[in-house]
Amino acid sequence: MSGGIESILPSWSESAIECRGVCMSYGKLNVLSNLALTVPQGHIYGLLGPSGCGKTTLLRCIVGRLRISKGRITVLGKPPAFPGHGVPGRMVGYMPQDLALYDEFTISDTFWFFGRIHGLTSKETESRISFLIEFLDLPEKSRLVRNLSGGQRRRVSLGAALLQNPQLLILDEPTVGVDPVLRSRIWHHLLEIVKNGQVSVIITTHYIEEARQANVVGLMRNGNLLAEAPPEKLMQQHGALTLESAFLELCQSSDQSASQLHMNAEGAEKELHQHSEDCDESFLILSGSINQEVTEEPKLRVDWNMWGKHIFPKWRNIAALMIKTFVRMKRMPGSLCFQFLLPVIQISLMCLCIGGEPKEIQVAVVNNETDGLFFSQSLLWHLDNSSVHQVFVNQSKAIAGVEDGQYWGIIGFGANFSKYLLLRIMEKQVTEQIVDGGSVHVWLDMTNQQIAFTLQLKLQEAFEGFIKDVLGIQSYLASLPVKFEVPIYGSKNPDFTTFIAPGAIVSITFFLAVGLTALSFVMERKQGLLDRCWVAGVSSLETMLAHLFSQLFTMAVQITLLLIFVFLVFKIPNEGSLVLIVILIFLQGVTGISMGLVLSSAIDDEQSANQASLGIFFPNLIISGIIWPIECIPYPLRYLSMALPQTYAAEALRCIMSRGWGLTHVMVWRGFAVTLAWNTFFLILATVILKIRR
Ligand SMILES: Nc1ncnc2c1ncn2[C@@H]1O[C@H](COP(=O)(O)OP(=O)(O)OP(=O)(O)O)[C@@H](O)[C@H]1O
Secondary structure: OOOHHHHOOOOOOOEEEEEEEEEEEEOOEEEEEEEEEEEEOOOEEEEEOOOOOOHHHHHHHHOOOOOOOEEEEEEOOEOOOOOOOOOOOOOEEEEOOOOOOOOOOEHHHHHHHHHHHOOOOHHHHHHHHHHHHHHOOOOOOOOEHHHOOHHHHHHHHHHHHHOOOOOEEEEEOOOOOOOHHHHHHHHHHHHHHHOOOOOEEEEEOOOHHHHHHOOEEEEEEOOEEEEEEOHHHHHHHOOOOOHHHHHHHHHHHHHHHHHHHHHOHHHHHHHHHHHHHHHHHOOOOOHHHHHHHHOOOOOEOOOOOOOOOOOOOOHHHHHHHHHHHHHHHHHOHHHHHHHHHHHHHHHHHHHHHOOOOOOOEEEEEEEOOOOOOOHHHHHHHOOOOOOEEEEEOOHHHHHHHHHOOOOOEEEEEOOOHHHHHHHHHHOOOOOHHHHHHOOOEEEEOOOOHHHHHHHHHHHHHHHHHHHHHHHHHHHHHHOOOOOOOOOOOOOOOOOHHHHHHHHHHHHHHHHHHHHHHHHHHHHHHHOOHHHHHHHOOOOHHHHHHHHHHHHHHHHHHHHHHHHHHHHHHOOOOOOOOHHHHHHHHHHHHHHHHHHHHHHHHHOOOHHHHHHHHHHHHHHHHHHOOOOOOHHHOOHHHHHHHHHOOOHHHHHHHHHHHHHOOOOOOHHHHHHHHHHHHHHHHHHHHHHHHHHHHO
């Protein structure tokens, strides 16, 4: 059997594809075992076999998308993904089984997209589009792919593979769902393009009989090639009238060989040898015999190039991918508005609902004062009416009201409140009874900390205002012996919104970027779009960069709207540099994108991507000191908090906005440094995972 298929098939000097001793498995599932296959240059090769036998897997190994564990593959003279090789790239036209088309594209957009990647000129693209539309009987080129029928989509997908007139066509079931007339036209076209010997085609099909038009057919079963020969020879050999019956016969004899091998390995080996000798003149190759020979061949596998086939990114590809993203955005205005407005909605809700002062707190007032001064009344006038709603009732109704949850507390005055209060202020020595009678008695429902704190604060403010009224310039006599001077940073009455806003801005930007990146990559991978672009010559680095650049545009709009709302609408104070604020938020967005890349490289379906994004969101929000100061976090967790991407970034933004600090302060540059470090880490991690999982 030396020389393999080349020695027995007529007049093909070179092979377009050569596979020798190829093994490939998904985890423990061995899909290709010791497989040998030769696609002669300038011929059509029909790869046949039952569902699940490994045809698609083999094609993906041939285009370099899957890594083989053993053996050798040569495509157009070099291993796939060899540096500088056009496979993947312009030399190969790949039509995957799962169509892999952008639903939001029109037919014309689809061809333009692949045309840009292959570096076709506008004129070339236009003329190919006109030809393909006519040849593949496609509807108007302005029709959206998502509105096409299954068969029409399949033809668009075939058109994308034919677009650049590649030297090698790899077509995974291009004729499924295509009517017999068009099927015959497609075969006719394939026969035409291979005529001059420059183009080779490997095609899989479930319609075994249509493969009779191929120059060679390979019959695959259980990851092995049972036979490889011109169809007529194969039928002749088995005395079969159809290719299907020849295939059945081959399967049966392969089963018999396998069971005999199982019963008596030595005997079976002899038999196989005899059988292969018998077949030597018959153009039939049993995979067992050919494979034994080639497993000894040196293994040549290129796996150093994690990015595909070129190390330096091509701007042409990045531009094509960015145009793709913008076209898709244009076609999905609802989704675009959602992306732009979501951060604004989130920050607005946060500013409106968190950190504000409670309003209309119902409080029962029990005023038993009977003397003529009515200081109690004067003090109640100073109580902020917008926050505290006073309801005058008697003692028993007040207690019952608090117990029923009707009031948040009771403010009580004794019968001699005014008299005793005056005595307390004026006299040097007073009894405890006078101090007690001159005090406002407050019973609070303390189950709601924020409301209870507000009531305490409002009563304190009311008392201060009242004392000023009563004592005028001598009011200091009744003040606390603690004086809060003008604050060094911030205002005397800080609000919680000012504290939470910087952290909220950072986490909204970060998680939106995580979610959008992870989802878009996972969806594209699932639909086979990433694979198809990769085979067309786009490297993973270019895909990442294009996503980053387009996402930066989205982020620019998001951040502009976010800051307009934060500073102009909600008037959150800012003492620092707007430039630093914008850069830090952008960097956090980029960290989010890189984390999204990590998730999408590790996760295969959108549900898991959503779960992962959500799963990270809440713990991160809680532990990063965004909602509550990190000083409240117990120690082991505080170390974890410090290591998270948002803790120091939120702190830095807070320092810029509230204290007006710049990069000279450690708390500010530390936020930038940690953000950049996380960026680098996530990008390296995504690259490593992509390399491992490729
Ligand atoms: N990503 C994957 N992970 C794990 N197993 C896989 C994966 N892709 C395919 N397989 C398995 O590998 C085997 C071969 O699949 P493959 O898609 O190559 O078959 P096929 O011959 O192309 O089938 P069909 O004609 O139905 O498309 C099948 O058992 C399939 O379940």
